[in-house]
Amino acid sequence: MADIDFTAQTTIVTGASSGIGAAFARALAKRGSDVILVARRLDRLRELANELERDHGVRATPIALDLSRRGAGQALAGEVAARGLTVTGLVNNAGFGTDGPFHEEDPDRLQDEIAVDVANLVDISRAFIEPLRQEGRGILVNVASVAAYAPSPDMAVYAACKAFVLSFTEALWFESRSSGLRVLSLAPGLTRTEFFDDLSGGAYNGSYQTPEQVVETGMRSLDRGNRRPSIVSGRGNALAAGLGRFFTRRSAVLLSGSFGARSRDTGAAGRAGANRM
Numbered sequence: 001m002a003d004i005d006f007t008a009q010t011t012i013v014t015g016a017s018s019g020i021g022a023a024f025a026r027a028l029a030k031r032g033s034d035v036i037l038v039a040r041r042l043d044r045l046r047e048l049a050n051e052l053e054r055d056h057g058v059r060a061t062p063i064a065l066d067l068s069r070r071g072a073g074q075a076l077a078g079e080v081a082a083r084g085l086t087v088t089g090l091v092n093n094a095g096f097g098t099d100g101p102f103h104e105e106d107p108d109r110l111q112d113e114i115a116v117d118v119a120n121l122v123d124i125s126r127a128f129i130e131p132l133r134q135e136g137r138g139i140l141v142n143v144a145s146v147a148a149y150a151p152s153p154d155m156a157v158y159a160a161c162k163a164f165v166l167s168f169t170e171a172l173w174f175e176s177r178s179s180g181l182r183v184l185s186l187a188p189g190l191t192r193t194e195f196f197d198d199l200s201g202g203a204y205n206g207s208y209q210t211p212e213q214v215v216e217t218g219m220r221s222l223d224r225g226n227r228r229p230s231i232v233s234g235r236g237n238a239l240a241a242g243l244g245r246f247f248t249r250r251s252a253v254l255l256s257g258s259f260g261a262r263s264r265d266t267g268a269a270g271r272a273g274a275n276r277m
């Protein structure tokens with residue numbers, strides 16, 4: 001199957017001001033897609049837009065939006081329409097994690113996490129799914145996590161959010177099969193980004209991928225057609241994600257909980273963070 005032709009396409013990338021989102025925007029622009037860059041830090045988005053227009057001759061449009069606010073789908077659709085743009089693709093990548101025992105977590109921050117990682121991912125998908133299906137030549141990528149594949153004590157809400165993203169996206173994959181739209185849940189494992197700046201416990205021990213490796217995994221899968229609804233980036237991560245099916249639910253959560261704790265407390269757990277993020 002031929003690689004996707006991104007020329008004459010316009011793809012929204014949320015969370016494009018850093019990390020995996022910025023890498024997605026660069027990869028798409030390199031392939032000829034115009035891009036709409038969404039996040040809160042407009043200075044970063046503008047800088048990236050200038051880089052992409054200069055290096056790849058595409059149109060790059062920065063849009064500042066706080067995705068923790070209700071109704072981001074309509075807000076973004078309004079901004080896009082006001083600029084006269086037609087969207088053919090969407091990468092729902094914006095997200096952040098919270099950590100620590102659930103009973104100690106800040107309730108407001110948890111609500112923001114659910115809004116960014118889940119509620120507005122759904123709202124933005126809903127706002128654009130019809131044009132995406134009608135165009136039928138682009139991509140809908142939702143960035144999940146290897147944490148989607150097992151419950152994660154001390155990241156209980158984050159992992160549950162990502163499990164939602166995985167399940168939701170796989171269902172959309174099925175619904176979109178006849179439309180030409182390629183739908184994919186992309187699950188990174190530990191990836192070297194600003195993600196860990198937000199976590200009270202800091203980074204995990206383990207082996208990290210670069211954002212570019214994660215994006216490459218996603219793009220390769222999409223280029224192969226609409227064959228799979230979901231993919232995990234990195235062999236070790238894929239192995240960790242797949243292990244769950246060999247355990248009872250009880251064993252899986254016991255393992256996940258003890259690996260997660262070891263990967264931070266001892267500082268010597270090697271790949272123990274592999275089931276995290």
Ligand SMILES: NC(=O)c1ccc[n+]([C@@H]2O[C@H](COP(=O)([O-])OP(=O)(O)OC[C@H]3O[C@@H](n4cnc5c(N)ncnc54)[C@H](OP(=O)(O)O)[C@@H]3O)[C@@H](O)[C@H]2O)c1
Nearest residue numbers: 015017018019020039040041067094095191193194195277
């Ligand atoms: N890094 C990892 O190990 C890892 C592993 C698995 C999954 N992931 C997932 O990968 C995705 C990208 O994360 P990353 O690793 O690239 O982290 P990152 O460098 O911290 O990037 C997160 C992006 O999300 C945006 N964002 C966060 N809150 C937002 C809000 N309220 N409104 C709008 N945009 C918001 C940030 O932009 P602003 O701050 O400018 O708004 C930023 O562009 C996330 O969904 C994350 O859960 C990451």
